[in-house]
Amino acid sequence: MKRPQQSADMAPEQNGTTTVPTLGFGTYRTGGYKCYNAVKNALDCGYTHIDTAMAYENEAAVGRAIEQSSVDREDIFLTTKIKGYPEMVEYERLIEAAKGCLERLGTEYLDLLLVHWWNPLADMEETFNALNTLVDDGLVGQIGVSNFSIKELKQAMRLSDAPIATNQIEYHPYWGDEELVRFCQDNDVTVTAYSPLAEGRAVEDDVLRSIGDRYGKSAAQVSIRWLIQQENVVTIPKAATPKHIEANIDVFDFELTDRDMRRIRKLKPPFWYRENREGGSIYEARSVLGNFVPDSLYNRIA
Ligand SMILES: NC(=O)c1ccc[n+]([C@@H]2O[C@H](COP(=O)([O-])OP(=O)(O)OC[C@H]3O[C@@H](n4cnc5c(N)ncnc54)[C@H](OP(=O)(O)O)[C@@H]3O)[C@@H](O)[C@H]2O)c1
Incomplete structure (x- = not known):
């Protein structure tokens, strides 16, 4: 597979002391051999950031692909997520759950561990004590959250000694919580935009297509570019089809104009x-x- 040319743009989003690579590879709704192949293809193609989760039930396939790829583990940024059920984020259970992730992924450390969603019945202090212990013990490099509201994020920031590296949230041309994105940007929390292609629905969009035509790019590539061109936003498109995997990383050789950026922001779902x-x-x-x-x-x- 051809390795696309990567520019300085590919540099990770550095935020205070935290760092999240600009483009990652999503693995939701794929498992087994299909997931293994996709992750292996992605690593061959130049992706260095892989996103999985306990809930996706594919950590073992992701781990096997990493183990058998030609890319060294230390050159890969590996993210997983702990389910947000109240009993799962209790201190001991969370530590155990994280160790389970390490075992399934076949790795000694995680670059980033997220709480997948928040349940108000859970005790957030206990959760962040556990996450901080994992960082102190060297099992986890950075910690973060997913699907957290501003209120929940503020509470997490207050309770955690380690910085909250990211809030992974749904964000794409059809959907986004602008206030939440702005709050993250203003508080050194990288936004990891999930479902950047609106789960594949944005790839047929006429406006994105017509903008892409000017740059020789597809609607999917425009959607991804629109996200990573925003301050402190990174994204994690998922693809199982080899040509999609290749195309989605080929987004570093063009720049959308301010007018394009505004036009895409105004798109109505x-x-x-x-x-x-x-x-x-x-x-x-x-x-x-x-x-x-x-x-x-x-x-x-x-
Ligand atoms: N934290 C959370 O709660 C949460 C929730 C949802 C997702 N996520 C993460 O975000 C990742 C991405 O989101 P997502 O999987 O929901 O959806 P997505 O990345 O928006 O879209 C994936 C779909 O788009 C298709 N596609 C990909 N590239 C394409 C291209 N260049 N041209 C045409 N079609 C293309 C894929 O098809 P093929 O597979 O056939 O290539 C797949 O059907 C997930 O995999 C997961 O890691 C996190």
């Missing part, structure tokens, strides 16, 4: 996208239907 999201009417209808329709039929229509 298409109707079907909005209504399929949690809280949208199609989503709600499906949730109700789910109670009455047999699984075999539901899976075909949902």
Whole structure:
């Protein structure tokens, strides 16, 4: 696979004492051999930042791909996440869970460990004590959070001695919480934008396509570029298809103009996208239907 030319732009987002590489490789909804192949391809292609999670149930496949790749472990930035269930983020359970991640990933340390989401029934002080212990013991390089609101993030920052390196949140041309992004930017917390392609739905967008045409780039590449061109924002597109893996890292040889950036920010999510999201009417209808329709039929229509 061809290694795309990487510019100084590829340099990690350095924020105070924390560092998160600008472009990572997502692994949600892939497992087994498919995940192994994708991660191995990604490493061959030049990605150095791999994102997984306990909840994805693919840490073993990710670990095997890293072990069998030609890239040294110390040249890879490996992130995983602990499930945010209250019992999982208790002090002892969290330490045990992190050790489980290390074992499945076949590594002696994690570059970044995140709490995947927050449940208000959990004790955040206990959680951050455990995360800080993991850092002090050298098992984890940096810690961070995911899907945290401003209020939760403020509390985490107050409770943790180690800096909160990132808040991994949904952010792409169709979706973003601008206030939360600004809060992170103002407080040295890198935003890791997840679902940068709106789970593949933005790749057909006419506006993104027409902007991309001017640079010889696809809508997907424009979407990724739009994110990483923002201050203190990094992103982690997922792809299993080799040509997508290759294309998504080939985003460092063009620059969107301020006008492009503004135009993309103003994009409205298409109707079907909005209504399929949690809280949208199609989503709600499906949730109700789910109670009455047999699984075999539901899976075909949902
Ligand atoms: N912290 C959290 O709660 C959370 C939640 C969701 C996601 N994430 C992380 O963020 C990562 C990315 O988000 P995501 O997986 O939800 O979605 P995504 O990256 O927005 O989109 C992935 C989809 O886009 C397709 N695709 C990728 N590159 C493409 C290209 N160049 N052209 C056309 N199609 C392309 C992929 O197809 P192929 O696979 O066929 O190539 C796949 O169907 C996840 O994998 C995960 O690591 C975190």
